[in-house]
Structures are given as C-alpha cells and as structure tokens.
Amino acid sequence: EEKTDTGSSVHRLIERFGLPQTGAETRFYINHILSYDQSRRTPRWVAEHLSGQRLQGQADRKHCKFKPDPKIPELFTARNEDYLRSGWSRGHMAPAGDNKISEVQHSSCPSSNRTLEMYCRDLTLRFSDVWLVSGPLLLPQVREDGRRTVSYQLIGEDDVAVPTHLYKVILAQKDSTLALGAFVVPNAPIGFERPLTDFQVSLSDVERMSGLTFFPEVDRAEQPKNLCDVDSCQLMDFTQFTLYISGRKVKSARTLARLEKVMTELRDAGITPDDYLTNLYLEKKRELVEKEKKPEQ
C-alpha cells in the first residue's frame, strides 16, 4: 500500500493557502434564504415562507435575526446590464422585500415563466403556511440515438446561465395536514390552459435533476400528502393573473401618478380589484402620500 504524508500537508494547504471557496454557503435575507451558484451567476435554490398574514403585511420584523450577507466576489455576480436586450427578464425567485441590491442580484435568474409563482401566492388562501424552494434547472434533451445533451445560453458580459427549466418544491400546512408538491416547468410561457399536474414530478426526480436534497427533516415515509390530492393544483385564469400582475405593479410603484395609472388600467380592462389588491393599493397610497410630502433627499 502506498504511504503518504498528506495528513500533515493537507493541514499546510488549509492553513497557509486556503481551500477553494465555492460560495455555496447559505445566505440569509429578510424575506428568503438562498445558496448562490458562482459559476452560473444564478441562485442554486431560494427558500421562502408565505402566509396569509405575511401577504397582508400584518406581521413585523421584531423577531428577525440575520447573519449579514457574506459578500459574493464581483467576479461572480450578475448585473442588470447582462439582461438588457437579451430577451430574458430578470426573474426573482423570491420577492425582494427590503430592496437591497445584493438581495435582488443573488435571488434572480433569466426567466420567462411566472406560473408557479402565481399558484403559490394563491395557495396562501387555502393553507396557513407555505414554504417554497425554487431554482433554475439545466436539463438535457434526448436525441434519437438516446444521447442526452444539456444545452443552455449564457447572456451578458457576466455569462449568466439561462436555465432550461425552473423548479419549485412546495410544502404547505393547514391544521395538522402537511402536503408536498414538486413541479418543473420549462423556462418559457406555458399559458393558462394546462393544469399544474402536467408539471408535477416526484420529489426524488427534482432532487436528482437539481442535485439538491429538499426539506431533509421531513419524514417522507410518513407525513406529507401529495399537494395535488389535497389542493386543486389549478393555475390562475386570466383575471387572477391580471390581478396578480397589478399587485406587483402596485408594490413597485414609486409615485402616486404611477400608482393611480395601475388601478385605472385595471378598471379599463373590466377587472374589479379584489380585497387583497385593494388593501395593497391603500397601503401603498398612504406610503407615497407621506413620501411626496417630504422634500427630496
């Protein structure tokens, strides 16, 4: 058997020169937790929690305790410029509630599919707590001869990887019922016609595709029910979709004029704001009235 002195030289390597850093450590933000993929300039996974309360803005931050975001080296970050004229929008895998630039940067990837996001917001109407883990996938195409090839585009000067698919693993709780569903959608618009069950996969399938183990503390043999057995797993229709998009516009409005325009356009489309949107609108209006009273900083 070959003899080695690597026990000590391993230590010399670590102490003197340092081991390679992957940057895959868990990063904590106000609204989500994530692991970043430095080689693809996208997140590996983004975990978030949704609840009726949270969406209605009734909770507070007093219980928050976060580690500061460990800085990702400039070499591995993507910028808005990378997405410009690429044909891809910068899809945030989690809402960027506290608006820190790093939070928006690290949780987004090139995407053109919000279907699952809308379904999840909808789920909070039927479940008290919804935990989500989302992220990009790079899946192969199978050729006629059986060869499998992964192909994806890089965009921008930062070489941001455009995923072929997006995944979402959903854990939803209502009273004593815990339900789990895993979904994989192509990174392309999928329309309103198809049922969400078309995109459901087994948990181990999405784990194998992503290389990740999800919700490791959940006893899989026992508890979680199939989400699509407990819930309808129905996608939103056009009205719901428009309400959802209007909600996003209301949240990001920076002036009263812009805010009113969103609501006017909605009424012009013949859609009546629901309670959720009306509350969002009123809250945002108070905030902007307050802001526009103050002199510019």
Place this chain on the structure above:
Amino acid sequence: EEKTDTGSSVHRLIERFGLPQTGAETRFYINHILSYDQSRRTPRWVAEHLSGQRLQGQADRKHCKFKPDPKIPELFTARNEDYLRSGWSRGHMAPAGDNKISEVQHSSCPSSNRTLEMYCRDLTLRFSDVWLVSGPLLLPQVREDGRRTVSYQLIGEDDVAVPTHLYKVILAQKDSTLALGAFVVPNAPIGFERPLTDFQVSLSDVERMSGLTFFPEVDRAEQPKNLCDVDSCQLMDFTQFTLYISGRKVKSARTLARLEKVMTELRDAGITPDDYLTNLYLEKKRELVEKEKKPEQ
C-alpha cells in the same frame, strides 16, 4: 415598506423541515480533499499535495487526522457502469491511494486528457512541494452571431456530466519561491507537440470559468511568481509519457505475472526504466510476493 414575519418563519423552516442540502461541503480523504457536485455527479474541485517524498513512498500516515467522509446520497453518485461503452474513461482528479470505493467515485469525472497530471508529477523533481487543485469545466462555444452556448453530454443511468474542459491550478514551492500557474485544457487528447504555455490562463479567468476562488490565503499582489517564468512548463515527451503510464500500471498490478508483463512490455518498446519506476516496481514486487505466499482469503 413591506412588513414581514419571515424572521421567525425562517427559523421554523430550518428547525422543522431543514434547508436544502447542496452536498458541496469539503470532504477529506487520505490523499486529497474535494467538494462534490451532486447535480453533475463529478467533483467541483479536488485538492492534493505532491512532494518528492510522497511519490517515493518515504513518508508515513501517522500525522493523518481526517473527518469521516460524509455520505453522498446514492441518488447523486456515479458508478463504473455509467462509463462503460460511453467512450469516456473515468479520470481520477487525484490518485486514490487508500482504494476506498467512495474515494475513487467522488474524485473522478469523464475525461480523456492526462497531460496536466503528468506535468505535475514531473514538477516534484524541481519543487519541494506542489499543491494542485483540479476539476471539470463546462465552457461555452461562441457562435458567429456572438451567442454563447454551453453544451455537454450526460452519460450512464446516473447522468454524469462530461466536461468540455479540465482545469488545474498549481502552486509550487522551492526554498522561498512560491509560483502559481493556472491551466485549462480541452477534455480531449492534446498530443505531445504543444507547449503547456498554450493552455495557461490567468487565475481570475479560471476562477470566473469555475465559479471558485483558489488559494484564497495567498497574497496575490505580492508573492506568487508565474510558474512558467520559474519553470519550463514543458510537457513530457513520449518516453516520459510511457514511463509515467507504466508507473500507473505497476501501482495497480494485482499479480506478479501482471507486474512482470508491464516491465517486459516497457523493455520491448526500447525504454529503460528510470529510478522512480524501478523503485515502484521493487516495492510492488515485495508486496505481491508476500501476498501470493498467503492462501486466498
């Protein structure tokens, strides 16, 4: 500003259901250290130490202290069967000295280029200590319109990713001189003609390609010289290559008959064994004589 209760729900997620596991943690073996890529079924990086002493088998293991290898879930491991009839050999990014199956499994990727490996073994003749970090790369091809596309094959039932390129970052020390070189070679045979400098890249280039930060404790502004200024950076010629390959065959010989066959073939090719190979041969011979005296287990 939107209010959230995610501070507490984040904790609930971690405590009750667990955060996604990437499996990217650092794993320690007798001869190397690595981080595994569960989504590609290859290592991200493999770090090892070479020295004249180590190659001549004069050191011992008494200083070794290792954490046990955290188990990689079956879902994310590759097997020898994946490589069969794929046209790819299972290239170990580091010598698997203690022959544990997991060590071989986790440190290998589909490869067909040993050029850099041979150069590094050669380096120990001129440097007292050589630290290496090696791994696979998935690099884009640039089309005429400037679009960059990454394309790679998956092999076997485990969907092992075949890298387009391989990298090696080399840190070599001799007396007070510390020299660093980073190299990227296509994952294909490159022949004996081309100088190694053809494949040299800057450290930040290979970091950007791999998403990794190498030797983070080295002060880059100050110390390390360019390896190819200090060393010739010459690849082996055919004789050196054949000696190297014979050395590998000697190490892996399981019977005396096989061992003698390796040496006979070498002499038939008109190549005289050097001291290194002769020592390897004598050591292996003692080991096999001892083994063949004992009854089969």
